[in-house]
Structure formats: structure tokens, C-alpha cells
Amino acid sequence: MISEGDSKKNYSDIALQYLREQIIDGNMQPGEKLIESNISEKLNLSRGPVRDALKQLAVEGLVDYHPNKGCTVALLSPRDAYEVFFLRGSLEKLALEKSGGHVDAYGILTMEAAMEEIKSLAGEDNILAEVKADEKFHAQIVLSCQITRLYKMWELLSPLNGAMFLTLKNLRSRSDLDGSGMSRGDRLVNSHERILNAVKSGSLEEACKALDAHYLKNGEIIYRSSLKA
Amino acid sequence: MISEGDSKKNYSDIALQYLREQIIDGNMQPGEKLIESNISEKLNLSRGPVRDALKQLAVEGLVDYHPNKGCTVALLSPRDAYEVFFLRGSLEKLALEKSGGHVDAYGILTMEAAMEEIKSLAGEDNILAEVKADEKFHAQIVLSCQITRLYKMWELLSPLNGAMFLTLKNLRSRSDLDGSGMSRGDRLVNSHERILNAVKSGSLEEACKALDAHYLKNGEIIYRSSLKA
DNA sequence: TAATATAAAATTGTTAACAATCTAAATAAC
DNA sequence: GTTATTTAGATTGTTAACAATTTTATATTA
Numbered sequence: 001m002i003s004e005g006d007s008k009k010n011y012s013d014i015a016l017q018y019l020r021e022q023i024i025d026g027n028m029q030p031g032e033k034l035i036e037s038n039i040s041e042k043l044n045l046s047r048g049p050v051r052d053a054l055k056q057l058a059v060e061g062l063v064d065y066h067p068n069k070g071c072t073v074a075l076l077s078p079r080d081a082y083e084v085f086f087l088r089g090s091l092e093k094l095a096l097e098k099s100g101g102h103v104d105a106y107g108i109l110t111m112e113a114a115m116e117e118i119k120s121l122a123g124e125d126n127i128l129a130e131v132k133a134d135e136k137f138h139a140q141i142v143l144s145c146q147i148t149r150l151y152k153m154w155e156l157l158s159p160l161n162g163a164m165f166l167t168l169k170n171l172r173s174r175s176d177l178d179g180s181g182m183s184r185g186d187r188l189v190n191s192h193e194r195i196l197n198a199v200k201s202g203s204l205e206e207a208c209k210a211l212d213a214h215y216l217k218n219g220e221i222i223y224r225s226s227l228k229a
Numbered sequence: 230m231i232s233e234g235d236s237k238k239n240y241s242d243i244a245l246q247y248l249r250e251q252i253i254d255g256n257m258q259p260g261e262k263l264i265e266s267n268i269s270e271k272l273n274l275s276r277g278p279v280r281d282a283l284k285q286l287a288v289e290g291l292v293d294y295h296p297n298k299g300c301t302v303a304l305l306s307p308r309d310a311y312e313v314f315f316l317r318g319s320l321e322k323l324a325l326e327k328s329g330g331h332v333d334a335y336g337i338l339t340m341e342a343a344m345e346e347i348k349s350l351a352g353e354d355n356i357l358a359e360v361k362a363d364e365k366f367h368a369q370i371v372l373s374c375q376i377t378r379l380y381k382m383w384e385l386l387s388p389l390n391g392a393m394f395l396t397l398k399n400l401r402s403r404s405d406l407d408g409s410g411m412s413r414g415d416r417l418v419n420s421h422e423r424i425l426n427a428v429k430s431g432s433l434e435e436a437c438k439a440l441d442a443h444y445l446k447n448g449e450i451i452y453r454s455s456l457k458a
Numbered sequence: 459t460a461a462t463a464t465a466a467a468a469t470t471g472t473t474a475a476c477a478a479t480c481t482a483a484a485t486a487a488c
Numbered sequence: 489g490t491t492a493t494t495t496a497g498a499t500t501g502t503t504a505a506c507a508a509t510t511t512t513a514t515a516t517t518a
Contacts, residue, residue, distance in 0.1 A: 046473045059288055068479055083378040094319055149312040275503045
């Protein structure tokens with residue numbers, strides 16, 4: 001467990017955040033080699049902190065670590081997408097079951113704020129901001145049950161989930177519409193609105209269904225398009 | 230993700246395994262400061278690999294990492310125990326639900342072998358061996374569903390679960406018996422035997438109940454004894 | 459004496475150089 | 489011409505020294 005407090009960032013964290021955002025934002029090709037000396041040169045620091053960051057990214061699954069051979073940007077298969085969506089959804093449902101579907105007033109307010117962000121980003125082309133709004137939204141669901149380690153576990157999946165966002169977006173920009181005839185932005189808004197309504201009404205069952213629909217749809221889109229390719 | 234293959238260990242892994250086992254085996258006091266230079270001197274290597282190991286242990290929750298101030302052996306509260314047991318149990322049940330309660334022949338054989346180990350260790354005083362047998366047993370349950378990342382997630386909880394083993398043992402060596410009048414070893418055997426039988430009979434429901442009983446009992450014992458202390 | 463400020467020691471964070479390993483190119487053997 | 493073998497280069501793994509920070513001990517002041 002890492003105790004924070006003062007967020008005066010050390011170099012490892014700077015490298016970590018930089019690399020994570022670069023990967024999620026799609027500025028690094030899946031499979032691409034991540035050479036420590038290149039990165040440390042780019043960020044004007046030594047290899048040590050960069051190595052730390054790469055090891056952490058390997059834990060998060062954004063990077064594949066091959067001992068003695070270096071790191072590569074993770075190649076994420078449709079199967080990976082399925083697993084991440086399934087797990088993230090399962091953890092959120094588990095949290096809701098524990099809390100009886102009840103998210104407190106602060107949580108609801110935060111979710112509503114995140115909802116507004118998601119709406120306003122629907123037309124834009126800002127993956128990183130989308131990912132952050134999405135995380136803010138779903139985090140409140142997980143936090144509802146007050147089980148710290150469940151949240152930590154869910155949090156560990158977030159970077160991968162973020163990377164999937166990019167995959168989804170790229171798939172969509174080719175076809176622009178999915179089976180339902182909705183744009184990606186619209187579906188994102190719809191999907192989250194259904195979850196929010198369920199949580200606000202306090203219906204555990206409907207909330208779980210909404211979460212399933214949300215994550216399964218994501219998985220389905222990735223899977224379908226993998227067939228076309 | 231870390232690709233292995235050749236398990237010719239590097240120094241980071243040596244330090245990691247050493248520290249993890251020391252902590253789980255109770256040779257380091259909870260709260261104790263872990264000073265990099267001391268450890269590296271002890272293991273005859275430099276601070277670099279030791280730092281790597283400590284960072285990994287922080288991810289696993291066995292160590293608390295205080296930036297600029299160093300690491301301490303994690304202080305695990307009854308609440309932590311509850312959360313770890315709850316999560317580990319939840320993930321195992323999730324896996325079984327996915328696999329419809331079906332563990333393949335190889336898995337069953339492995340579980341039976343682990344069961345024998347657990348039995349033979351019942352009288353001994355070998356926490357590390359107990360932990361490994363327990364892990365071998367439960368791992369097969371998680372692996373049944375073939376979701377790689379679910380296993381990885383569960384695996385990440387294993388070191389903490391191992392540490393809880395020690396806590397449980399220490400509590401028991403004071404009172405030697407729990408409410409049920411069973412010795413710790415006997416309960417361990419009983420509890421796992423019920424799980425194994427359920428899995429072998431293919432009954433998802435009974436397997437989930439057995440898992441719940443197993444983990445909830447662990448949590449209960451830790452909680453109860455925290456009241457006495 | 460107790461509380462605060464200062465100085466010394468210990469410890470972590472970072473770097474740069476060295477060692478070991480892997481990769482790829484050039485050479486040799488068939 | 490193709491396959492091995494050797495060699496040179498690139499990259500990771502490890503170390504030891506340095507810088508920054510924190511902790512402990514000492515001295516100062518009220």
C-alpha cells in the first residue's frame with residue numbers, strides 16, 4: 001500500500017503518468033518496443049525511474065515485460081477486451097451487491113458531474129478526457145461498498161480499460177455506427193445514463209443489468225469488428 | 230504482463246521472494262521498518278533490486294510504502310483480513326459461476342494432491358508449506374473458468390492471504406481451539422474437504438456455500454480474537 | 459525543565475558507469 | 489545460395505557514488 005499525502009511527484013511517477021497517457025492516448029503502437037534509454041532521454045531523467053514506471057505498467061497490463069529483452073506496448077486482443085470488461089463489470093456488480101445498490105449523495109453528485117462531462121465530450125476527440133470522466137463515474141459505484149481493497153483491485157484494471165477505449169474509438173471511426181445505429185458518443189451517453197438512473201432509483205437489479213449491458217456491448221463491438229478485420 | 234519461460238532468476242526476484250517469505254513466515258514484525266541498505270547487505274546485492282522488490286510488495290499489500298520515508302511491514306487489521314477473505318472468496322465464486330462449477334480432471338487431481346499436503350501438514354508448524362498447499366488448492370478453482378486476468382487478480386491477493394495465515398495461526402496458538410472445538414489443522418482439513426467434495430460432485434451452489442463458509446470462518450476467527458485483545 | 463532551533467547521521471531518490479545479455483550484421487563453412 | 493559462426497552494436501541488469509530528504513541527537517532559549 002502506498003501512502004500519499006504530499007503529491008510532490010517523484011521522477012518515477014512522472015515517467016509512469018507520461019507513459020500511461022501516451023499508451024492510452026494511442027501515441028504508441030501496440031507491440032512497439034519501449035527502450036529505456038530513449039524514454040529517459042526524452043523525459044530528461046535517468047533510466048532508473050523509467051524502469052520503475054515500466055514495471056508498474058507491466059502490473060497494470062499496459063506493457064509486456066520480457067526479462068532481459070525489454071518492454072513492449074501490450075498487444076490487446078478481443079479476448080483481453082472481453083476479460084477486462086467482464087472483470088470490471090463483475091467488480092462493480094459485486095460492490096453494488098454489498099452496498100445493496102445504494103450510492104450515497106456525494107457519490108450520486110459525482111456521478112452526475114461525470115455524466116455531464118461525458119455528454120460534453122461526446123462530439124469531441126479527446127480520449128484521455130473521456131477515459132477520466134468514465135473512471136470518475138464508475139469509481140463511485142465501486143466506492144459505494146466501502147471495501148478499500150475492492151476499489152484498489154478495480155483501480156488496477158482502469159489503465160487497461162482506458163486502453164480499450166482507444167481500441168473502441170478506432171474501430172468506430174472506421175464504421176462510425178454500430179449495430180444499433182447509434183454513434184459512439186450517443187451510445188456512451190445512453191449507456192451511462194441508464195446506469196445512473198438505476199443507481200439513483202436504488203434498484204440493485206436494474207443497476208446490475210445496466211452494467212452488464214454496458215460492458216457486454218463494449219465487448220461485443222470489439223469482438224464483432226475483429227471478425228471483419 | 231510478465232512473460233517468463235526461463236526462470237533463471239534475476240536479483241529483483243530473489244529479493245522479492247526472500248522478503249515475501251520472511252514476512253509471511255512471520256520473521257518480520259508488522260510495522261517494522263525495512264531499510265534498503267540492510268536488506269541489500271544481507272542478500273549481498275545492491276539497493277536497486279531491493280527497491281524493485283519493495284515496490285512490488287507494496288502492490289501486493291505486504292508492505293506499506295511511504296514516499297521519501299521508506300517501507301514498513303504492513304500492519305494488517307481485522308478489517309484487512311475481512312476484505313482479503315471476502316475478495317478472494319468472491320473471485321473464486323465468480324470463477325466457478327463462469328465455469329458452471331466444473332473443474333477439469335487435471336484440476337481435480339491437483340486439488341486432491343494439495344488436499345493430501347494440507348492433511349500431512351495439519352500437525353506440523355510450517356506456515357510457508359501450508360500457504361503453498363492452500364494456494365495450489367484454491368488456484369485450480371480460479372483457473373477453472375479460463376479467464377487469465379481473473380487468475381492474475383486472484384494471484385495478487387495471495388501474498389496477503391498468506392500473511393493472514395500467520396495471523397490466524399498466532400491467534401490459535403494462544404487459545405488452540407475456536408468456537409467449534411476443532412483444532413486449527415482439523416478445521417483447515419475439514420473446510421477444504423467440503424470444498425473439494427462439492428467441486429467433485431459438480432454442484433455449483435454447494436461449492437459456493439463451502440467457499441463462503443471457509444472464508445467467512447477465517448474472517449470471523451480474526452475478528453473475534455481482535456475483541457479479546 | 460520543556461520546547462524549539464541547529465547540526466549530524468541515516469536513509470531514500472537519482473544518476474552514471476559497468477557487466478551481462480540479447481540482436482543483428484558480417485563472415486565463414488557447406 | 490543457404491545455413492552456421494563469429495563479431496560488433498544495442499539494450500537490459502546491476503552496482504556504487506552522489507543528491508535530497510528525513511530522522512535523530514545535540515545545543516539553545518524561554
